[in-house]
Amino acid sequence: MSGKTDKGAKKEKKDRTPMPEQEPxxxxxxxxxxxxxxxxxxxxxxxxxxxxxxxxxxxxxCPVEINIKEFIRLISGKKFGEALAVIRERNSLPAxxxxxxxxxxxxxxxxILGLKDRPVAIGRLERYVADRELKRLADIGKECxxxxxxxxCSGEKVxxxxxxxxxxTCASELAKMGYQVTLFEALHKPGGVLVYGIPExxxxxxxxxxxxxxxxxxxxxxxxxxxxxKILTIRELFDQGYKAVFIATGAGLPHFMNIPGENLNGVYxxxxxxxxxxxxxxxxxxxxxxxxxxxxxxxxxxxxxxAMDSARTARRLGAEHVYLxxxxxxxxxxxxxxxxxxxRQEGIEFMLLTNPARISGxxxxxxxxRLQKMELREPDSSGRRRPVxxxxxxxxxxxxxxxxxxxxxxxxxxTATIKELGLDGRGLIKADPETGKTTVRGVFAGGDIVTGAxxxxxxxxxxxxxxxxxxxxxxxxxx
Amino acid sequence: MYKIVKKKELTPDIIQYLVEAPLIAKxxxxxxxxxxxxxxxxxRVPLTISSYQHDKGIISLVxxxxxxxxxxxxxxxxxxxxxxxxxxxxxxxxxxxFGRVICVGGGVGVAxxxxxxVELKKAGNYVISxxxxxxxxxxxxxxxxxxxxDELYICTDDGSRGxxxxxxxxxxxxxxxxxxxxxxxxxxxxxxxxxxPALMMAAVxxxxxxxxxxxxxxxxxxxxxxxxxxxxxxxxxxxKTKFVCVDGPEFxxxxxxxxxxxSRQKIYCDQESACxxxxxxxxxxxx
Ligand SMILES: Cc1cc2nc3c(=O)[nH]c(=O)nc-3n(C[C@H](O)[C@H](O)[C@H](O)COP(=O)(O)OP(=O)(O)OC[C@H]3O[C@@H](n4cnc5c(N)ncnc54)[C@H](O)[C@@H]3O)c2cc1C
Ligand code: SF4
Ligand code: FES
Numbered sequence: 025m026s027g028k029t030d031k032g033a034k035k036e037k038k039d040r041t042p043m044p045e046q047e048p049x050x051x052x053x054x055x056x057x058x059x060x061x062x063x064x065x066x067x068x069x070x071x072x073x074x075x076x077x078x079x080x081x082x083x084x085x086c087p088v089e090i091n092i093k094e095f096i097r098l099i100s101g102k103k104f105g106e107a108l109a110v111i112r113e114r115n116s117l118p119a120x121x122x123x124x125x126x127x128x129x130x131x132x133x134x135x136i137l138g139l140k141d142r143p144v145a146i147g148r149l150e151r152y153v154a155d156r157e158l159k160r161l162a163d164i165g166k167e168c169x170x171x172x173x174x175x176x177c178s179g180e181k182v183x184x185x186x187x188x189x190x191x192x193t194c195a196s197e198l199a200k201m202g203y204q205v206t207l208f209e210a211l212h213k214p215g216g217v218l219v220y221g222i223p224e225x226x227x228x229x230x231x232x233x234x235x236x237x238x239x240x241x242x243x244x245x246x247x248x249x250x251x252x253x254k255i256l257t258i259r260e261l262f263d264q265g266y267k268a269v270f271i272a273t274g275a276g277l278p279h280f281m282n283i284p285g286e287n288l289n290g291v292y293x294x295x296x297x298x299x300x301x302x303x304x305x306x307x308x309x310x311x312x313x314x315x316x317x318x319x320x321x322x323x324x325x326x327x328x329x330x331a332m333d334s335a336r337t338a339r340r341l342g343a344e345h346v347y348l349x350x351x352x353x354x355x356x357x358x359x360x361x362x363x364x365x366x367x368r369q370e371g372i373e374f375m376l377l378t379n380p381a382r383i384s385g386x387x388x389x390x391x392x393x394r395l396q397k398m399e400l401r402e403p404d405s406s407g408r409r410r411p412v413x414x415x416x417x418x419x420x421x422x423x424x425x426x427x428x429x430x431x432x433x434x435x436x437x438x439t440a441t442i443k444e445l446g447l448d449g450r451g452l453i454k455a456d457p458e459t460g461k462t463t464v465r466g467v468f469a470g471g472d473i474v475t476g477a478x479x480x481x482x483x484x485x486x487x488x489x490x491x492x493x494x495x496x497x498x499x500x501x502x503x
Numbered sequence: 504m505y506k507i508v509k510k511k512e513l514t515p516d517i518i519q520y521l522v523e524a525p526l527i528a529k530x531x532x533x534x535x536x537x538x539x540x541x542x543x544x545x546x547r548v549p550l551t552i553s554s555y556q557h558d559k560g561i562i563s564l565v566x567x568x569x570x571x572x573x574x575x576x577x578x579x580x581x582x583x584x585x586x587x588x589x590x591x592x593x594x595x596x597x598x599x600x601f602g603r604v605i606c607v608g609g610g611v612g613v614a615x616x617x618x619x620x621v622e623l624k625k626a627g628n629y630v631i632s633x634x635x636x637x638x639x640x641x642x643x644x645x646x647x648x649x650x651x652x653d654e655l656y657i658c659t660d661d662g663s664r665g666x667x668x669x670x671x672x673x674x675x676x677x678x679x680x681x682x683x684x685x686x687x688x689x690x691x692x693x694x695x696x697x698x699x700p701a702l703m704m705a706a707v708x709x710x711x712x713x714x715x716x717x718x719x720x721x722x723x724x725x726x727x728x729x730x731x732x733x734x735x736x737x738x739x740x741x742x743k744t745k746f747v748c749v750d751g752p753e754f755x756x757x758x759x760x761x762x763x764x765x766s767r768q769k770i771y772c773d774q775e776s777a778c779x780x781x782x783x784x785x786x787x788x789x790x
Contacts, residue, residue, distance in 0.1 A: 093638050127750060159680035210730050212540055212547075212587040249589040251730055255526050276732040280744065287744060287763055289735055289770045304546070304727070310781055313546040313571055314727075315774035388766035 037479040040142040041070040052339050055307055057315035058366055059123070060333045071099040074144050077136050077187030082146060085134030088485045090114045092131055099149060108153045116193050117148075117183045117484055119158060122151025124222060125481050126360045130197070132176040158234065168238035177243045179203040180498050185252045185438065188216020188473025189480045190272035190383045193237060193487030194494075199242040206266070207239070208250040213303060216274055218480070220303040221295070223333050225340070225356055226363075230301075231343040252437035259466060268494045269468050270454060272487065273438055281325070281433045285383030286428070290317055290390040294334045294429035296365040301337050314384045319425025323393050332364065334427045335372045349422065351379040351398045351411040379411065381418060383426055387468055392420045409460055427455055432477050442467075460490035465503050468494055504584035505539075509563060513643040516568045517611055517658060518577050519553070522586075525560030525762050527552075527787070533618040534753055537564070538729040540587040541575045548572045549726045549748070553614040554621075562588075564613035565643070571585055571782045580644070580678030592729045593752045597719070600627040602693035605677075607670050607707055608634045609699025613644050615645045615721055616698040620651040623696075629653050631692075633673055635699070637666035667670065670699070671706035692716050697756065701768060705761035706783045718756035722764060738762050 037455065044060040045051075051058050062070065070387035092195045092368040098107035111118045127133075127147035137141030161168065179202040184191045195205045214218050215232045216347050240246060250256070252273075261269055270427035279284050297316070300306040304314035322338040324331050327350035335346045350357060353376050357364060361389040368374070381394045397417035400409035446454040446463035453462055453469040470486030473476055497503065506588035509521040527537060536551045556561040566573050579585065596619045604623050608616035613634045624630045632652035634641045637660045649655050653699030658673045666673040674695075680693060695718040697707040704720040709719040724736040724747045731749035738745055745751065 210588070212591070249587050251589060251592065254591055256529055276730075278732070278734050280734070282744075287739060287767070289767060293734040294728060296735050298725055299733055305544070309774065310778040312544045313575075313778060315771040315778070317770065388763075388769070437730055488758065 028483065029403055032157070035066070038160050040145055040160045041066045041148075041306050042051075042075040043145075043148055048058060048371070051225065052370050057153075057228050058166055058225050059362075061147055061155050062152045063128070064156075067099055068102070070149060071096050072469050073137065075136060081134035081136055082131040082144070085131040087116075087130060087481050088114045090131075095148075095153070096144065096149060099153065104153050104156050108157050111150060111153065114488075115484065116196055116479070117189060117235060118150050119154035120189070120218065120235070121481050121484070122147050122149075123227050123231075124360075125348045126479060127268075130481070142145065151203050159232070162337070162442050166242060167234050170182070175199075175241060175243050176387070177202050181206065181265050182268050182270070182494060182498075183208065183261045183266040184272060185272045186210075186216060186272035186471070186473070187214035187246070188272060188274050188471060188483060189218065190274075190473075190483035190487040190490075191216070191270070192239065193484045194270050194272065194470070194491045195239055195244050195487075196242060196492060199239065199244050199490030201491070203495075203498075205243070206247060208252050208256075209246070209248045210251040210273075210305065212248050214246060214248060216272075220299045221330070221333070222335055223298065223302055225336065226377070251437065253441040258438075258442045258464075260330075262466065267498050268468060270460065270469065270487075270490050271438065271462075271469040271473060271482070273435060273470045273473045274483075275432045275452075275477040277432050277433045277435045277450055278428070279433060280428055281380065281430055283380060283382050285350055285385060285390065286391040288383060288385040289388050290319065290385075290424055290475040291383060291426045291428065292317075294330045294427050295432065297334055297427050298330070298337065301341070306339060307337075316341065317425055318342050319423070321423045322427065323349055323421065323423040324378075324427045324429055325349050326431075327352065327359060328431075329359045329363055330361045330369050330432075331427075331429035333371075334361075335367055336370055338425065338427065339370050339372065343425070347375050347423070349375045349378050349380060349393075349395065351377065352400060352408060353377055356408045364373075364435065377411065379413065380426075384420075390426055391425060392422050393426060394418055394420055400419060432472075434476070439473075450476065456487075458489060459493035460486060461493060461497075466497070504586060505578055505588040506584045507581055507629045510579070510581050513565065514641040516569070517565060517614075517641070517643055519563055519565045519614070521561050521563050522581075522585060522588060523560060524562050524588050524590075527588065528555045528560045528562050529557055529564060531555040531557075532595035533598065533622040535591035535593050536729070537562070537588050537590030538592060538726065539564070539576070539585050539589075539685040541572060541579070542586050546585065547587075547727055547729070549574075549592075549723075550649045551615040551721070551752075552618070553681065554618050556618070560742060562570065565611055567611045574779065574782060588655050589729065592748060592751075595755055596622065596696075598622045598626050603629045603631065604673070605674070605692055605695045605704075606630060606632045607674060607695065607697040608648070609670050609697075609703040610636060610641075611643070612699030613642075613648065613704070617644055617647055617651060618697060618700055619696055619698075620648065624651050624653075631677075632656070633658065633677070635659065635670035635673075635703075637661065649711070669706065670697075671705060671710050674707060675710045678710065678716075680715065693755075694719065700750070701761055703767045704756060704759075705765075706761070708761070710754035712757050719753050720756040720759060721752045722754060722759065723752075724767060737768070761765075 074096045082092040095107040095110040122309040134142040278295040306316035322333040322343040397414040398411040403412040455469040460470045471483035506523040607621040635658035736747040741758040
């Protein structure tokens, strides 16, 4: 186990407890989870680092304001169940968020310890208590807390469209309040990005499956293969007696770069590449029936989590060289630090301040990519420094697969079918950040379809807020 | 689960399935498609809705056995179910009274052009249909096409029935004959709808371009989700990238880059045939 052998015995008490991990050489040959999770001993040790601050900054850094100080205190007292309950007050997907939240930009960024030393590993502790509960349930033969209960909902009907973190959370909150919830999902499997985008080696699908089992046990009517807007419109939902609709369709439309050669065989959007690999299990081809082009020299364009996931997937599919091509410097990369670190350990070759100009091919297949060096100038509207091409710096790189991970936008499939729904210039739904209310009475929205591609925790938070607002709307009829 | 209520071999390799899918049947329009997945390890495969009975909640799908997924589908019997059927996807065909319309169908493409011919006829068009196949034995849905058309012409590659040659060859002769006749000038051909293998559609497009007849083709690109989320289905139309599943499947034939379509259809050829071979071997072992 790497990491665990970190030295530094003199300051034993202060050092951040490393995460047990699969060795890079081993893990690039499998799709199993990389980070293995803390042991009880690790968790207790890490919790003991917390200063229990009078004015805990960590909580302000958390987008859903989990009472972090309190749950860490409970861990120290070995009250793991109570610690989980504290997290659950605010976050209904702790096993997932503990794994995928960008903690370094949130709670851990604010942690007081971080001023002088490294912050408390809040995310790892969150994951620990959530996993411990999953294991406890598994040991007594259960998938999730409810499951065997005869939970029945009899309240008003609410429709939720999209089963990513926003939809899942909104559904469970409303079901807890007793509403009859129907969750409509376009794909054959629920979970949104959690199942089609984020790979198994980062978020085991079994965890997502258990969250879904939990929903089902709460009497949520889950209907897959329902492309809303096509099979049913929002108007029809109201006609069928639904009192409110929550739109959580995410940002699933892949952006391309609009450079020559992008339609050559071997050029993928990250969405397609990851969907084939994760959702369709192409990594098990021909055991599963969905194929994927396994390149030997793969170029991934982009610097976010999506790019890291694509690069690391390509590596696991047998690529000898995986180049990560990003037009700014590492500092500006939006990916989680842990993913960047893991990608490096796995031998992903970073080509920073580099941008593609065109893709070339032979007989219809990509065989090289023309790259250009970039330099950073004054900040642009996103506040990040603007990259501009360096004159005469072009060069070619031989590749056989190119994966484009330069962002995703909202899919207009549903929103185009309801004209009154207010959208912004990018096609995102205009919704009140506190309630999710849109410009159409009874229609709420949240998650990536409102914010643009963001994070699991923000989508989850939006789902919770909307659930509360939906409850109030149905009870009072006030809009 | 979507039950197969009836299964009919149109030819030994082309099979029609009547599938219970009430919601889809209610919404389906000519030109739209579904994506199916036969079983848990199955691929997502797009299939055009070849007809639909709104009241009975049934859609008809026609699939040719070309690889493992369609072979697995063909193993299902009446009473068995398809695991996933999602739709209706894509934009419906443009149906209006255009005047005189030629509907061209090649191979299993006949099953796709059929509902469009039916709707065009209902809308008041004079429908001339041209259907083709390799040989007489593999002509499909002739009776249905006949009912949907005012004139029906049949072509076979080997000349075993009707015109000896490709549908595009017949179309060319038909147009030159028809439009040479002075009287027919009054009622020229207002539109052509051509559906079949990419090369056939490309050939039809070349013919109709000479006569400047608006021509619509339905593109059969590789797909995954069918909802605009992956870009697997991208094609070039009028120099711009389009997603077949949400921008199509029908496009102006004279703007389509058919070379790219043909090339992209071949991405997984090797892998698919390896997969199919493995399956066939497995099948034999079982037997
Ligand atoms: C590869 C990848 C890696 C990521 N990594 C991280 C990470 O490490 N940490 C992090 O915090 N965030 C990460 N993100 C971002 C995060 O996953 C998203 O912000 C989050 O999932 C958004 O949740 P959502 O519920 O709004 O939408 P989604 O998760 O996108 O779910 C939307 C669902 O709606 C369905 N849908 C769409 N249209 C329709 C329709 N018309 N009818 C019915 N259903 C429909 C979709 O099929 C989908 O299941 C990642 C994203 C990707 C793509
Ligand atoms: S800021 Fe850090 S040290 Fe202080 S309470 Fe929060 S986690 Fe503990
Ligand atoms: S099939 Fe995925 S975008 Fe068209």
